[in-house]
Amino acid sequence: MVRIVNTCKCCGKDLEGRSDKKFCDPYCKSSYHYQKGITESPRFYNRVDNQLKLNRRLLKNYNKAGKATIRSEQLISEGFNPNFFTHYWKNNKGDVYLFVYEFGFLSKIEHGVKKYILIKWQGYMEK
Structure with missing residues:
Protein backbone atom coordinates (compact mmCIF):
# COMPACT_ATOMS: atom_id res chain seq x y z
CA MET A 1 0.00 0.00 0.00
CA SER A 41 -9.66 41.36 -4.01
CA PRO A 42 -12.77 41.85 -1.88
CA ARG A 43 -15.76 39.88 -3.04
CA PHE A 44 -18.77 41.67 -4.41
CA TYR A 45 -21.01 41.05 -1.40
CA ASN A 46 -18.27 42.27 0.95
CA ARG A 47 -18.04 45.55 -0.96
CA VAL A 48 -21.84 45.96 -0.91
CA ASP A 49 -22.06 45.10 2.79
CA ASN A 50 -19.26 47.52 3.68
CA GLN A 51 -20.92 50.34 1.72
CA LEU A 52 -24.29 49.65 3.38
CA LYS A 53 -22.65 49.73 6.82
CA LEU A 54 -20.93 53.03 6.02
CA ASN A 55 -24.16 54.55 4.65
CA ARG A 56 -26.10 53.46 7.76
CA ARG A 57 -23.46 54.84 10.12
CA LEU A 58 -23.44 58.21 8.35
CA LEU A 59 -27.24 58.48 8.26
CA LYS A 60 -27.41 57.56 11.94
CA ASN A 61 -24.76 60.13 12.91
CA TYR A 62 -26.49 62.98 11.09
CA ASN A 63 -30.01 62.05 12.15
CA LYS A 64 -30.02 62.17 15.95
CA ALA A 65 -33.53 63.66 16.33
CA GLY A 66 -35.45 61.40 13.92
CA LYS A 67 -35.59 63.96 11.10
CA ALA A 68 -32.83 66.16 9.71
CA THR A 69 -31.68 67.93 6.55
CA ILE A 70 -28.11 67.89 5.29
CA ARG A 71 -26.32 68.98 2.13
CA SER A 72 -25.62 66.01 -0.10
CA GLU A 73 -22.01 67.10 -0.67
CA GLN A 74 -21.34 66.72 3.07
CA LEU A 75 -22.51 63.09 3.15
CA ILE A 76 -20.88 62.17 -0.15
CA SER A 77 -17.55 63.68 0.93
CA GLU A 78 -17.56 61.22 3.85
CA GLY A 79 -18.09 58.21 1.58
CA PHE A 80 -21.89 58.02 1.40
CA ASN A 81 -23.17 56.39 -1.79
CA PRO A 82 -26.91 56.91 -2.44
CA ASN A 83 -26.99 53.98 -4.87
CA PHE A 84 -26.66 51.51 -1.98
CA PHE A 85 -29.86 51.06 0.01
CA THR A 86 -31.90 48.16 1.42
CA HIS A 87 -35.50 49.18 0.66
CA TYR A 88 -37.72 52.15 -0.10
CA TRP A 89 -40.95 53.74 1.10
CA LYS A 90 -43.31 55.97 -0.86
CA ASN A 91 -45.34 58.54 1.10
CA ASN A 92 -48.81 59.89 0.22
CA LYS A 93 -47.26 62.81 -1.71
CA GLY A 94 -45.39 60.39 -3.98
CA ASP A 95 -41.94 61.06 -2.49
CA VAL A 96 -39.78 57.95 -2.46
CA TYR A 97 -37.50 57.62 0.56
CA LEU A 98 -34.60 55.21 0.20
CA PHE A 99 -33.66 53.35 3.36
CA VAL A 100 -30.48 51.80 4.67
CA TYR A 101 -32.01 49.49 7.26
CA GLU A 102 -33.92 51.84 9.61
CA PHE A 103 -32.48 55.14 8.35
CA GLY A 104 -33.94 56.76 5.25
CA PHE A 105 -33.12 59.68 2.97
CA LEU A 106 -34.88 61.67 0.29
CA SER A 107 -32.99 63.74 -2.27
CA LYS A 108 -34.35 67.29 -2.70
CA ILE A 109 -33.11 70.43 -4.37
CA GLU A 110 -33.76 73.54 -2.28
CA HIS A 111 -32.65 76.96 -3.58
CA GLY A 112 -30.39 75.26 -6.13
CA VAL A 113 -28.61 73.15 -3.50
CA LYS A 114 -28.97 69.37 -3.46
CA LYS A 115 -29.89 68.16 0.02
CA TYR A 116 -30.98 64.97 1.73
CA ILE A 117 -33.90 64.86 4.11
CA LEU A 118 -33.07 62.19 6.67
CA ILE A 119 -35.73 60.23 8.55
CA LYS A 120 -35.98 57.16 10.75
CA TRP A 121 -38.29 54.24 10.00
CA GLN A 122 -41.65 54.50 11.81
CA GLY A 123 -44.30 51.88 12.49
CA TYR A 124 -46.89 53.48 10.21
CA MET A 125 -44.60 52.98 7.21
CA GLU A 126 -45.14 49.20 7.14
CA LYS A 127 -48.30 49.37 5.01
Whole structure:
Protein backbone atom coordinates (compact mmCIF):
# COMPACT_ATOMS: atom_id res chain seq x y z
CA MET A 1 0.00 0.00 0.00
CA VAL A 2 1.38 3.39 -1.04
CA ARG A 3 1.09 6.14 1.55
CA ILE A 4 0.59 9.65 0.21
CA VAL A 5 2.15 12.33 2.38
CA ASN A 6 0.34 15.67 2.32
CA THR A 7 1.91 18.87 3.50
CA CYS A 8 0.40 21.78 5.42
CA LYS A 9 -0.81 24.53 3.05
CA CYS A 10 0.58 27.18 5.40
CA CYS A 11 3.90 26.03 6.78
CA GLY A 12 4.74 23.02 4.58
CA LYS A 13 5.14 20.45 7.39
CA ASP A 14 4.25 16.82 6.70
CA LEU A 15 0.72 16.03 7.88
CA GLU A 16 -0.25 13.04 9.97
CA GLY A 17 -3.74 11.66 10.39
CA ARG A 18 -6.63 11.84 7.95
CA SER A 19 -5.84 11.63 4.27
CA ASP A 20 -7.83 14.79 3.50
CA LYS A 21 -6.14 16.94 6.15
CA LYS A 22 -4.86 20.28 4.83
CA PHE A 23 -3.36 22.05 7.86
CA CYS A 24 -1.22 20.89 10.76
CA ASP A 25 -3.07 22.92 13.42
CA PRO A 26 -5.77 25.59 13.86
CA TYR A 27 -3.15 28.37 13.89
CA CYS A 28 -1.90 27.42 10.40
CA LYS A 29 -5.47 27.15 9.11
CA SER A 30 -6.34 30.61 10.45
CA SER A 31 -3.11 32.15 9.22
CA TYR A 32 -3.57 30.68 5.74
CA HIS A 33 -7.11 32.02 5.36
CA TYR A 34 -6.15 35.43 6.78
CA GLN A 35 -3.29 35.81 4.28
CA LYS A 36 -5.51 34.57 1.46
CA GLY A 37 -8.14 37.18 2.37
CA ILE A 38 -5.56 39.97 2.29
CA THR A 39 -4.18 39.05 -1.13
CA GLU A 40 -7.54 38.47 -2.86
CA SER A 41 -9.66 41.36 -4.01
CA PRO A 42 -12.77 41.85 -1.88
CA ARG A 43 -15.76 39.88 -3.04
CA PHE A 44 -18.77 41.67 -4.41
CA TYR A 45 -21.01 41.05 -1.40
CA ASN A 46 -18.27 42.27 0.95
CA ARG A 47 -18.04 45.55 -0.96
CA VAL A 48 -21.84 45.96 -0.91
CA ASP A 49 -22.06 45.10 2.79
CA ASN A 50 -19.26 47.52 3.68
CA GLN A 51 -20.92 50.34 1.72
CA LEU A 52 -24.29 49.65 3.38
CA LYS A 53 -22.65 49.73 6.82
CA LEU A 54 -20.93 53.03 6.02
CA ASN A 55 -24.16 54.55 4.65
CA ARG A 56 -26.10 53.46 7.76
CA ARG A 57 -23.46 54.84 10.12
CA LEU A 58 -23.44 58.21 8.35
CA LEU A 59 -27.24 58.48 8.26
CA LYS A 60 -27.41 57.56 11.94
CA ASN A 61 -24.76 60.13 12.91
CA TYR A 62 -26.49 62.98 11.09
CA ASN A 63 -30.01 62.05 12.15
CA LYS A 64 -30.02 62.17 15.95
CA ALA A 65 -33.53 63.66 16.33
CA GLY A 66 -35.45 61.40 13.92
CA LYS A 67 -35.59 63.96 11.10
CA ALA A 68 -32.83 66.16 9.71
CA THR A 69 -31.68 67.93 6.55
CA ILE A 70 -28.11 67.89 5.29
CA ARG A 71 -26.32 68.98 2.13
CA SER A 72 -25.62 66.01 -0.10
CA GLU A 73 -22.01 67.10 -0.67
CA GLN A 74 -21.34 66.72 3.07
CA LEU A 75 -22.51 63.09 3.15
CA ILE A 76 -20.88 62.17 -0.15
CA SER A 77 -17.55 63.68 0.93
CA GLU A 78 -17.56 61.22 3.85
CA GLY A 79 -18.09 58.21 1.58
CA PHE A 80 -21.89 58.02 1.40
CA ASN A 81 -23.17 56.39 -1.79
CA PRO A 82 -26.91 56.91 -2.44
CA ASN A 83 -26.99 53.98 -4.87
CA PHE A 84 -26.66 51.51 -1.98
CA PHE A 85 -29.86 51.06 0.01
CA THR A 86 -31.90 48.16 1.42
CA HIS A 87 -35.50 49.18 0.66
CA TYR A 88 -37.72 52.15 -0.10
CA TRP A 89 -40.95 53.74 1.10
CA LYS A 90 -43.31 55.97 -0.86
CA ASN A 91 -45.34 58.54 1.10
CA ASN A 92 -48.81 59.89 0.22
CA LYS A 93 -47.26 62.81 -1.71
CA GLY A 94 -45.39 60.39 -3.98
CA ASP A 95 -41.94 61.06 -2.49
CA VAL A 96 -39.78 57.95 -2.46
CA TYR A 97 -37.50 57.62 0.56
CA LEU A 98 -34.60 55.21 0.20
CA PHE A 99 -33.66 53.35 3.36
CA VAL A 100 -30.48 51.80 4.67
CA TYR A 101 -32.01 49.49 7.26
CA GLU A 102 -33.92 51.84 9.61
CA PHE A 103 -32.48 55.14 8.35
CA GLY A 104 -33.94 56.76 5.25
CA PHE A 105 -33.12 59.68 2.97
CA LEU A 106 -34.88 61.67 0.29
CA SER A 107 -32.99 63.74 -2.27
CA LYS A 108 -34.35 67.29 -2.70
CA ILE A 109 -33.11 70.43 -4.37
CA GLU A 110 -33.76 73.54 -2.28
CA HIS A 111 -32.65 76.96 -3.58
CA GLY A 112 -30.39 75.26 -6.13
CA VAL A 113 -28.61 73.15 -3.50
CA LYS A 114 -28.97 69.37 -3.46
CA LYS A 115 -29.89 68.16 0.02
CA TYR A 116 -30.98 64.97 1.73
CA ILE A 117 -33.90 64.86 4.11
CA LEU A 118 -33.07 62.19 6.67
CA ILE A 119 -35.73 60.23 8.55
CA LYS A 120 -35.98 57.16 10.75
CA TRP A 121 -38.29 54.24 10.00
CA GLN A 122 -41.65 54.50 11.81
CA GLY A 123 -44.30 51.88 12.49
CA TYR A 124 -46.89 53.48 10.21
CA MET A 125 -44.60 52.98 7.21
CA GLU A 126 -45.14 49.20 7.14
CA LYS A 127 -48.30 49.37 5.01
